[in-house]
Amino acid sequence: MQFDTLIHNAVILTCNPGFDILREGWVGVSGGKIRALGTGPASGRAEARERIDARGGILMPGLVNTHTHLPMTLFRGLADDLPLQTWLNDHIFPAERTVIRPETVRWGTLLACAEMALSGTTTCCDGYFFAEAVAQAVHDFGLRAVIAQGVIDHPAPGVPDPALNLSVARQFCNRWLARSERIRPSVFCHAPYTCSAETLSGAKRLCEEFGLLFQVHAAETRWENEHLRSVHGASPVGLLARAGVLDERALLAHCVWVDADDIAVIAGRRTKVSHNPESNMKLGSGVAPVVEMHAAGITVGIGTDGCASNNDMDLFQAMDMTAKLHKVMRLDPIVLSAETVIRMATIDGARTLGLDGEIGSIEIGKQADLILIDTRKPHLTPIHHPASAVVYAAKGSDVQTVMVAGRLLVRDRRVATIDPEEALHQVARISGVLKNHASNRDLDSRGVAEVDHFERKS
Amino acid sequence: MQFDTLIHNAVILTCNPGFDILREGWVGVSGGKIRALGTGPASGRAEARERIDARGGILMPGLVNTHTHLPMTLFRGLADDLPLQTWLNDHIFPAERTVIRPETVRWGTLLACAEMALSGTTTCCDGYFFAEAVAQAVHDFGLRAVIAQGVIDHPAPGVPDPALNLSVARQFCNRWLARSERIRPSVFCHAPYTCSAETLSGAKRLCEEFGLLFQVHAAETRWENEHLRSVHGASPVGLLARAGVLDERALLAHCVWVDADDIAVIAGRRTKVSHNPESNMKLGSGVAPVVEMHAAGITVGIGTDGCASNNDMDLFQAMDMTAKLHKVMRLDPIVLSAETVIRMATIDGARTLGLDGEIGSIEIGKQADLILIDTRKPHLTPIHHPASAVVYAAKGSDVQTVMVAGRLLVRDRRVATIDPEEALHQVARISGVLKNHASNRDLDSRGVAEVDHFERKS
Numbered sequence: 071m072q073f074d075t076l077i078h079n080a081v082i083l084t085c086n087p088g089f090d091i092l093r094e095g096w097v098g099v100s101g102g103k104i105r106a107l108g109t110g111p112a113s114g115r116a117e118a119r120e121r122i123d124a125r126g127g128i129l130m131p132g133l134v135n136t137h138t139h140l141p142m143t144l145f146r147g148l149a150d151d152l153p154l155q156t157w158l159n160d161h162i163f164p165a166e167r168t169v170i171r172p173e174t175v176r177w178g179t180l181l182a183c184a185e186m187a188l189s190g191t192t193t194c195c196d197g198y199f200f201a202e203a204v205a206q207a208v209h210d211f212g213l214r215a216v217i218a219q220g221v222i223d224h225p226a227p228g229v230p231d232p233a234l235n236l237s238v239a240r241q242f243c244n245r246w247l248a249r250s251e252r253i254r255p256s257v258f259c260h261a262p263y264t265c266s267a268e269t270l271s272g273a274k275r276l277c278e279e280f281g282l283l284f285q286v287h288a289a290e291t292r293w294e295n296e297h298l299r300s301v302h303g304a305s306p307v308g309l310l311a312r313a314g315v316l317d318e319r320a321l322l323a324h325c326v327w328v329d330a331d332d333i334a335v336i337a338g339r340r341t342k343v344s345h346n347p348e349s350n351m352k353l354g355s356g357v358a359p360v361v362e363m364h365a366a367g368i369t370v371g372i373g374t375d376g377c378a379s380n381n382d383m384d385l386f387q388a389m390d391m392t393a394k395l396h397k398v399m400r401l402d403p404i405v406l407s408a409e410t411v412i413r414m415a416t417i418d419g420a421r422t423l424g425l426d427g428e429i430g431s432i433e434i435g436k437q438a439d440l441i442l443i444d445t446r447k448p449h450l451t452p453i454h455h456p457a458s459a460v461v462y463a464a465k466g467s468d469v470q471t472v473m474v475a476g477r478l479l480v481r482d483r484r485v486a487t488i489d490p491e492e493a494l495h496q497v498a499r500i501s502g503v504l505k506n507h508a509s510n511r512d513l514d515s516r517g518v519a520e521v522d523h524f525e526r527k528s
Numbered sequence: 529m530q531f532d533t534l535i536h537n538a539v540i541l542t543c544n545p546g547f548d549i550l551r552e553g554w555v556g557v558s559g560g561k562i563r564a565l566g567t568g569p570a571s572g573r574a575e576a577r578e579r580i581d582a583r584g585g586i587l588m589p590g591l592v593n594t595h596t597h598l599p600m601t602l603f604r605g606l607a608d609d610l611p612l613q614t615w616l617n618d619h620i621f622p623a624e625r626t627v628i629r630p631e632t633v634r635w636g637t638l639l640a641c642a643e644m645a646l647s648g649t650t651t652c653c654d655g656y657f658f659a660e661a662v663a664q665a666v667h668d669f670g671l672r673a674v675i676a677q678g679v680i681d682h683p684a685p686g687v688p689d690p691a692l693n694l695s696v697a698r699q700f701c702n703r704w705l706a707r708s709e710r711i712r713p714s715v716f717c718h719a720p721y722t723c724s725a726e727t728l729s730g731a732k733r734l735c736e737e738f739g740l741l742f743q744v745h746a747a748e749t750r751w752e753n754e755h756l757r758s759v760h761g762a763s764p765v766g767l768l769a770r771a772g773v774l775d776e777r778a779l780l781a782h783c784v785w786v787d788a789d790d791i792a793v794i795a796g797r798r799t800k801v802s803h804n805p806e807s808n809m810k811l812g813s814g815v816a817p818v819v820e821m822h823a824a825g826i827t828v829g830i831g832t833d834g835c836a837s838n839n840d841m842d843l844f845q846a847m848d849m850t851a852k853l854h855k856v857m858r859l860d861p862i863v864l865s866a867e868t869v870i871r872m873a874t875i876d877g878a879r880t881l882g883l884d885g886e887i888g889s890i891e892i893g894k895q896a897d898l899i900l901i902d903t904r905k906p907h908l909t910p911i912h913h914p915a916s917a918v919v920y921a922a923k924g925s926d927v928q929t930v931m932v933a934g935r936l937l938v939r940d941r942r943v944a945t946i947d948p949e950e951a952l953h954q955v956a957r958i959s960g961v962l963k964n965h966a967s968n969r970d971l972d973s974r975g976v977a978e979v980d981h982f983e984r985k986s
Contacts, residue, residue, distance in 0.1 A: 143906075143909070144910070146909070146910060146911075146912070146921060147910070147911060147912045147913055147916035147917055147920060147921060148912045149912075150865070150866055150913075150916045150920060151851075151861060151862055151865040151866060152861060152862065153861060153862065154861065157861070181906050181909060182906075184906040185906035185907045188906060188907075189907070292859065348852060350856060351852035351853065351855055351856035352851070352852050352855060352861065352920070353855075353861050354855040354856055354858065354859045354860045354861035354862075355856070355859070356856065356859060357856060380920070381916065381920040381921045382907045382920070382921045383907070384907065384923070387845065387848070387923075390845070391849065391852075393609075393810070394806060394809035394810050394849075395809065395853075395856075397809055397810060397811070397812040398808060398809035398810075398812055398813070398814065398815060398853075400812065401750065401812045401813070401814060402812045403609060403610060403611060403612065403615070403810065403811050403812035404609055404610065404611065404812075405812075406609075407608070407609040408608055408609060446952065447952075448601075448639050448640075448642040448643035448646060448948060448951070448952065449643045449646075449647070449840045449841070449842065449924075451601070451604070451639060451952045451955050451956055452602070452604060452605070452955055452956050452959035452960075453605060454604070454605045454606045454607075454959065454962070455605055455608075458605035458608045458839065459605055462605060462608060462810070462838070462839040462840070463604060463605060463839045463840045465842070465845075465923055465924070465925055466923070467923055467925035467926075468925075490906060493906070494904065494905075494906065494909045497909050497910055498909055498910050501910035501912065502910075504912070
């Protein structure tokens with residue numbers, strides 16, 4: 071056997087259908103794909119251009135973040151602990167008007183890529199404006215992604231005339247259909263309360279024409295649910311079904327306010343769901359009924375949502391949060407086991423994007439999208455079961471090495487493909503503009519003490 | 529000005545009564561205490577034996593973990609996703625009988641200390657058996673702590689005859705009353721359902737005699753609440769009040785199942801509460817009504833609980849979880865702001881232990897228990913407000929430098945006081961014994977695949 075890269079001396083969480091775990095395992099990678107795997111001394115017989123000694127660490131499939139707004143790293147922590155409408159109308163929308171341009175979108179996205187890679191995410195599913203710049207940045211960084219152009223029936227960054235929203239989306243999809251093996255274009259309709267039935271169905275037809283994933287926020291807040299029921303006589307999910315957008319190539323983000331009828335509709339159409347526990351918690355939106363959705367056979371992935379509402383993109387924390395949140399909501403420690411949550415963040419996440427034939431597990435023939443966790447740490451000692459360690463103890467910062475399509479993006483916690491210092495500097499510069507923005511003045515002046523106040527004490 | 533250590537170029541979260549934040553701040557430390565602080569070039573005029581350039585990072589008081597069982601690092605991840613009684617009776621209790629001895633308690637505690645220090649905790653409040661070994665290990669490591677001998681009316685590790693439980697506790701308290709400036713002894717009664725009224729009041733009298741903190745688990749599970757109400761006609765808190773143990777020097781861990789009457793009792797007696805969100809979530813116990821307790825004026829600190837039920841001791845994650853959990857439970861993003869949660873993990877935590885005159889904020893005259901967060905990271909860029917960054921984006925692994933009583937315990941993420949490799953090795957060795965323990969056989973055999981299975985595929 072001759073490999074480009076051989077990773078050995080690992081505990082391998084395959085995330086295959088049997089959830090097999092290999093002790094003293096090894097994986098051989100060639101041409102960007104997983105070519106062989108096994109346990110024990112077999113690796114000694116293999117030749118490889120590069121050998122990586124996992125030193126007993128955990129090797130698992132790269133994590134899949136099923137809901138992101140990458141450029142919103144620019145707004146991380148801009149406004150917290152506020153009612154949703156105040157947060158959106160007084161802070162996020164004005165900030166978007168102030169700074170969002172293709173150049174700033176690129177820097178925000180590169181920073182997001184560095185953050186994702188450094189915490190073990192190898193694939194994300196994004197929706198934002200200036201999707202061209204988002205896609206290019208993710209491609210350049212080296213991650214895998216579904217990247218969608220946002221569609222909304224209001225003036226938006228880069229789409230001042232909403233009548234053109236679908237044609238802008240079409241142009242983007244056309245350009246990115248075959249431009250990168252790692253980037254799949256997509257269309258993201260903002261929500262059933264900001265997109266008309268015509269916009270929704272037009273976007274869905276566009277996706278069908280190109281064979282793409284259709285995305286939409288759905289049933290995120292109680293307000294949305296009550297508003298749509300009172301205006302249209304249908305739940306958010308019911309309204310989307312009526313618009314004809316729900317099938318197995320549709321991904322619904324959030325699904326917090328769904329009832330048994332909605333769950334039956336989602337399950338019946340084999341529509342996929344992205345669960346975003348931390349965003350839903352921080353904005354006080356509610357808890358999606360994941361256990362019920364699982365019972366109905368719905369595939370549910372995990373997302374972080376954008377950095378304006380979470381405020382980070384660490385899927386390790388999101389896994390921990392997912393497992394614990396549903397246990398406490400149901401007062402039942404058995405639901406959403408570590409294994410179930412790891413599946414959600416890997417193979418089920420891949421399935422929500424239609425990529426489960428290529429990624430989401432360590433199996434021969436799949437893309438070599440792999441992450442290696444350094445377990446030689448106090449908080450990862452002892453390890454009685456690796457799945458437990460991954461969900462309940464490991465942190466994104468324990469990810470030592472990250473590979474996408476056989477290419478190392480992170481080596482020993484250093485980003486190998488871009489200069490992260492430049493991204494840090496550029497994002498700090500861009501977000502600095504917001505400091506002088508009227509709507510944020512209250513945040514900036516709060517808590518800043520004068521020297522004199524302290525000099526007097528000493 | 530002449531200091532032992534001068535930390536400069538920091539954003540200082542003082543956690544003082546005004547929650548003042550100093551930009552370009554500096555702190556001068558001498559004799560283990562904070563002697564001066566200020567902003568700007570004043571630091572240039574000061575002389576110091578050691579200068580630490582914070583490089584723009586966030587300097588804040590060391591975090592206070594108000595509920596731990598340090599030696600239980602030995603059981604991290606031993607058994608997850610199980611009903612509480614199965615977890616306790618079939619896994620934790622047998623494991624304790626198998627491995628808990630003074631020597632193993634020492635290694636488990638040293639590992640816990642390394643984990644706590646590396647994630648920014650400088651003070652903890654513990655209860656376990658062989659408290660002598662726990663106290664010695666924490667003292668040797670260099671952290672600050674309240675360390676309690678556990679008391680229970682059943683045979684326990686080191687106390688096979690429960691008739692001797694209070695005399696064992698008395699001996700421990702006597703020995704540690706003046707042995708270390710950083711360690712305060714305490715007594716921890718297990719729970720109102722495992723300790724008789726005589727045991728509870730005897731332990732409380734012992735604490736009063738020496739001026740010590742009295743600790744007890746209270747109202748953790750629905751079962752406990754219903755059981756005590758049916759057997760004794762009183763809630764857990766009511767029963768503790770009846771036993772005469774509730775005053776301002778009593779700390780109740782959990783308080784999940786407390787009603788308005790219980791909250792009024794706790795508030796009226798100025799009793800303190802430790803909130804353990806992650807343990808309560810993971811075990812499916814419920815959510816403590818922290819917002820209501822705050823409204824009643826109760827001081828609430830944050831704890832991680834032991835590693836058998838969390839499974840880590842990272843208070844940064846616990847802060848994030850606390851802020852988000854209560855927002856989603858009340859569907860209100862305004863409750864438990866970042867500032868409130870930081871107070872809970874610092875000055876309020878100190879107040880629950882009776883140590884708020886010495887630690888919990890960066891103020892002149894207080895102990896130099898300080899942590900420095902390296903903010904030059906993708907997930908900490910940009911920082912619009914440092915309190916938001918600490919709660920919603922920073923991780924324990926961002927803590928770069930840790931000082932207790934002016935002594936550096938962690939420098940550039942390396943433990944300076946013990947050899948952590950030895951603790952890792954010893955804990956792995958001790959916990960390895962459990963692999964052969966009958967009650968854990970199911971966990972160990974699960975998921976281990978054979979080489980042949982994979983060789984066939986390739």
